[in-house]
Amino acid sequence: MPPVLLQALSRTLPADALLSHPVDLLTYESDALVHLRAMPGAVVLPRSTAEVAAVVRLCHEHGVPFVARGSGTGLSGGALPRRDGVLVSLARMTHIRHVDLDNQYAVVEPGVTNLEITRRVAPFGFYYAPDPSSQSVCSIGGNVAENSGGAHCLKYGFTVHHVLGVEAVLPTGDVIRLGGPTPDHPGLDLLGVLIGSEGTLAVVTEVTVRLLRRPEAVLTLLAGFPSIDAAGEAVSAIIACGIVPAAVEMMDRLTIDAAEAAVHPNFPPSSAVLIVELDGVEGEVRELFSRVEGVCQRSGAETVEVARDNAARDRIWKGRKAAFAAMGRVSPNYYVQDGVVPRTRLPEVLRRIRDLEQRSGLRIGNVFHAGDGNLHPLICYDESIPGQAERAEWVASEILEYCLDAGGSLTGEHGVGADKRASMAKMFTTDDLDTMQRVRCAFDPRSLCNPGKVFPTPRLCGEVPGPYRAHPIERAGLAERF
Amino acid sequence: MPDAATLQQVEPTAASEVADLLRRADTQGQAVVVCGNRTKARWGVPPQRADVVLSLKRLNAPIEHSAGDLIVTAPAGATLADINALLAGERQWLPLDPWAGDHCTVGGLIATNDSGPRRHRYGAPRDLLIGVEFALANGCLAKGGGRVVKNVAGYDIGRLLCGSFGTLAVITSATFKLSPKPPASRTVVVRTRSEAEARALLIAITQSPLTPSAAEVAWPDTRCLLRFETTVAAAEQQAAVLTRLAAHHGATAEILTETEEKPCWERHATSVRRHAGTLLRVGVLPVDLPKLLTALQSLASESGLRVVAIGRALLGAVLVHVDGDHAQTAALVGQLRTRLKSANGHVSVLATDPEVAHATPRWDEVGNPAVQQLMRAVKAQFDPRGTLCPGGGPGGLT
Numbered sequence: 004m005p006p007v008l009l010q011a012l013s014r015t016l017p018a019d020a021l022l023s024h025p026v027d028l029l030t031y032e033s034d035a036l037v038h039l040r041a042m043p044g045a046v047v048l049p050r051s052t053a054e055v056a057a058v059v060r061l062c063h064e065h066g067v068p069f070v071a072r073g074s075g076t077g078l079s080g081g082a083l084p085r086r087d088g089v090l091v092s093l094a095r096m097t098h099i100r101h102v103d104l105d106n107q108y109a110v111v112e113p114g115v116t117n118l119e120i121t122r123r124v125a126p127f128g129f130y131y132a133p134d135p136s137s138q139s140v141c142s143i144g145g146n147v148a149e150n151s152g153g154a155h156c157l158k159y160g161f162t163v164h165h166v167l168g169v170e171a172v173l174p175t176g177d178v179i180r181l182g183g184p185t186p187d188h189p190g191l192d193l194l195g196v197l198i199g200s201e202g203t204l205a206v207v208t209e210v211t212v213r214l215l216r217r218p219e220a221v222l223t224l225l226a227g228f229p230s231i232d233a234a235g236e237a238v239s240a241i242i243a244c245g246i247v248p249a250a251v252e253m254m255d256r257l258t259i260d261a262a263e264a265a266v267h268p269n270f271p272p273s274s275a276v277l278i279v280e281l282d283g284v285e286g287e288v289r290e291l292f293s294r295v296e297g298v299c300q301r302s303g304a305e306t307v308e309v310a311r312d313n314a315a316r317d318r319i320w321k322g323r324k325a326a327f328a329a330m331g332r333v334s335p336n337y338y339v340q341d342g343v344v345p346r347t348r349l350p351e352v353l354r355r356i357r358d359l360e361q362r363s364g365l366r367i368g369n370v371f372h373a374g375d376g377n378l379h380p381l382i383c384y385d386e387s388i389p390g391q392a393e394r395a396e397w398v399a400s401e402i403l404e405y406c407l408d409a410g411g412s413l414t415g416e417h418g419v420g421a422d423k424r425a426s427m428a429k430m431f432t433t434d435d436l437d438t439m440q441r442v443r444c445a446f447d448p449r450s451l452c453n454p455g456k457v458f459p460t461p462r463l464c465g466e467v468p469g470p471y472r473a474h475p476i477e478r479a480g481l482a483e484r485f
Numbered sequence: 486m487p488d489a490a491t492l493q494q495v496e497p498t499a500a501s502e503v504a505d506l507l508r509r510a511d512t513q514g515q516a517v518v519v520c521g522n523r524t525k526a527r528w529g530v531p532p533q534r535a536d537v538v539l540s541l542k543r544l545n546a547p548i549e550h551s552a553g554d555l556i557v558t559a560p561a562g563a564t565l566a567d568i569n570a571l572l573a574g575e576r577q578w579l580p581l582d583p584w585a586g587d588h589c590t591v592g593g594l595i596a597t598n599d600s601g602p603r604r605h606r607y608g609a610p611r612d613l614l615i616g617v618e619f620a621l622a623n624g625c626l627a628k629g630g631g632r633v634v635k636n637v638a639g640y641d642i643g644r645l646l647c648g649s650f651g652t653l654a655v656i657t658s659a660t661f662k663l664s665p666k667p668p669a670s671r672t673v674v675v676r677t678r679s680e681a682e683a684r685a686l687l688i689a690i691t692q693s694p695l696t697p698s699a700a701e702v703a704w705p706d707t708r709c710l711l712r713f714e715t716t717v718a719a720a721e722q723q724a725a726v727l728t729r730l731a732a733h734h735g736a737t738a739e740i741l742t743e744t745e746e747k748p749c750w751e752r753h754a755t756s757v758r759r760h761a762g763t764l765l766r767v768g769v770l771p772v773d774l775p776k777l778l779t780a781l782q783s784l785a786s787e788s789g790l791r792v793v794a795i796g797r798a799l800l801g802a803v804l805v806h807v808d809g810d811h812a813q814t815a816a817l818v819g820q821l822r823t824r825l826k827s828a829n830g831h832v833s834v835l836a837t838d839p840e841v842a843h844a845t846p847r848w849d850e851v852g853n854p855a856v857q858q859l860m861r862a863v864k865a866q867f868d869p870r871g872t873l874c875p876g877g878g879p880g881g882l883t
Binding site (some may be wrong): 104285448 | 551577621645696771802860
């Protein structure tokens with residue numbers, strides 16, 4: 004971290020917006036993927052787009068990398084700082100700038116939490132649809148970076164379907180606007196590629212989100228099944244009926260036990276539970292819901308509990324949403340994996356995971372978005388036992404292999420970040436990655452914006468694809484690979 | 486642009502042939518124009534140069550449907566009709582109803598991001614595309630996304646290609662997420678007495694629990710078409726609720742059953758599906774829709790042009806067809822832009838005659854100089870030699 008940059012930052016920002024003392028920097032060492040840590044060179048806490056732009060422009064001038072961070076809830080190390088770089092925390096940009104209910108949109112700063120948007124418009128009967136489990140703390144800027152989904156994305160889609168526009172600071176410090184509340188902006192859909200780019204293309208400083216009318220009716224059931232396979236068959240049968248539930252979530256015995264220990268949701272004593280939620284207009288929901296109940300019974304459900312009121316529904320969801328954190332009740336340490344398989348391949352992949360559980364000697368809890376094949380195996384280990392942490396990491400990577408073997412994806416919602424970048428080459432060819440790198444080079448030719456994330460082997464822009472050759476600016480000692 | 490009829494047209498049947506052809510053209514400095522079934526042959530800006538016409542229409546099999554996963558993978562030359570015919574057996578569909586009708590190809594759908602009334606519920610191609618395979622100008626075959634509906638690994642190259650008008654890469658195959666085909670449909674045709682009433686009614690609909698699959702406005706015979714596609718009982722119930730809501734706002738409403746609604750929607754679509762004249766894509770805030778229609782009314786009556794508009798009333802996405810004198814048409818486009826500017830609206834000329842194109846810009850500005858520079862940089866990264874449809878990109882920059 005060049006002292007001259009620190010001085011320039013301190014001249015540009017208010018005194019309370021720049022942290023460089025090691026004690027102050029500790030908080031920012033990692034995001035929610037805590038085993039990857041790095042002390043940032045400095046942390047800035049801008050309050051405005053102008054301040055973000057000023058910081059980024061200075062970084063650009065000094066050739067210093069920068070990493071944007073929202074609430075730090077990311078699970079792939081996307082906000083892992085650089086020792087030689089500046090961490091840009093958007094935590095102070097928390098204003099909801101504008102709400103327009105007639106046109107169903109809101110304009111918010113990136114540090115606003117996902118749930119805060121819904122809270123603001125709920126009195127008028129509206130909400131913001133994507134609902135990641137961390138929605139009470141995760142920021143909308145982070146959601147844009149990760150293209151966050153949530154339990155209800157089966158029906159409602161991801162962040163990319165609900166963000167109409169952004170204001171962003173390019174790695175040069177230039178401020179741009181992409182999209183907006185009116186549809187069909189001319190030009191390339193750069194908004195579509197910026198969302199989900201994990202903070203590697205620009206720093207988003209304002210987000211225009213679509214607001215939805217609360218559905219008239221929501222019906223939720225909790226069904227206990229004698230096995231994961233039986234629960235999986237129920238999901239297939241629901242889809243085969245032509246029903247797209249708002250959410251379909253599955254938990255196995257180990258995660259049920261953990262949730263029971265933590266938040267007592269009163270789940271049935273079954274080997275697997277399924278949560279199915281339907282929403283929409285009253286008549287439609289009631290009609291389809293009775294079919295879902297019938298499907299669950301026919302698929303061998305041991306119990307079917309229909310949430311009678313909001314309190315019962317909240318209790319069921321509390322059990323599901325607490326599942327990750329609750330693993331702490333049944334295991335000293337755990338590793339959360341995020342992989343996707345085509346939904347029809349779930350039984351086969353789950354069988355392989357059970358086999359792996361036996362071979363590895365580590366317990367693996369399974370909680371997943373069953374409607375879209377997004378698995379979240381929770382691998383239990385005890386780091387005080389030598390070798391277990393490494394074995395857990397091995398198990399996690401094996402599971403990813405199973406997902407890829409089945410034609411799935413490395414990540415459904417947690418992102419690649421620093422954690423899975425080495426695995427990208429297993430899912431994508433060199434030419435696939437090179438195409439992504441072309442986008443990167445258009446936005447960030449000097450690789451200053453969150454470098455070391457997403458890509459397995461970062462290329463320098465202007466490099467000819469193919470076997471490694473030193474880039475001219477590397478040979479001149481002006482850049483290095485990391 | 487040279488006359489397309491005199492150009493060499495190639496019709497590869499495999500992605501590898503597409504790649505080989507591009508590699509050769511790129512090396513030899515030839516410009517390549519990409520097409521499918523030419524259902525939108527007049528769309529977009531004619532390229533500055535063209536040596537080879539690359540038609541993907543024979544790259545049309547196989548279509549792979551995975552019903553249990555609610556996805557379909559189709560090669561670029563498969564048509565929407567082909568795909569939906571296959572899916573119908575499993576009571577699923579790719580719920581797109583683009584301007585061009587269902588004989589458009591997958592490649593053309595993505596390249597133009599063409600959509601129709603059902604965009605209201607299901608979105609445009611960019612919202613349904615989950616994976617794409619393509620050939621770059623340098624002859625590399627690559628992919629983005631995958632074959633699972635939930636996937637955040639890597640950049641979303643598919644979305645970048647949506648609406649890129651064939652200027653970044655040549656799409657060879659695409660995977661879409663699907664929906665179950667609803668068992669029933671009802672359409673309600675609503676006529677209001679004034680634009681103010683229409684505005685009030687549309688806001689009332691957004692604040693109601695109704696979940697239409699399409700919410701259209703049509704003009705100059707001003708009416709709204711709302712479609713409810715769900716179970717029989719729910720479709721009928723929603724149609725009845727809307728009818729009461731309309732009456733409350735002083736409007737008349739007529740409910741059409743499945744057999745009655747079909748010709749109504751066909752008329753609606755074909756009112757702007759014209760292969761002559763000028764087609765505009767206009768984006769406004771939904772509440773400004775009456776303002777747009779008032780502007781069209783006065784501009785049409787001043788100029789004597791024949792103007793028709795249809796659009797997604799609750800999204801503010803409108804298609805306007807203008808027929809008549811070229812100079813008057815260009816003037817109308819300019820005046821429309823002026824009137825919409827203060828309301829953040831914008832006007833893109835999707836298809837027109839050269840005389841109009843010379844007299845008015847095709848696109849509003851895509852953004853500030855940094856955005857313009859960024860779009861040029863993306864094109865330069867993907868196609869550094871300007872091989873693919875040079876000058877034909879959206880926004881006029883690529």
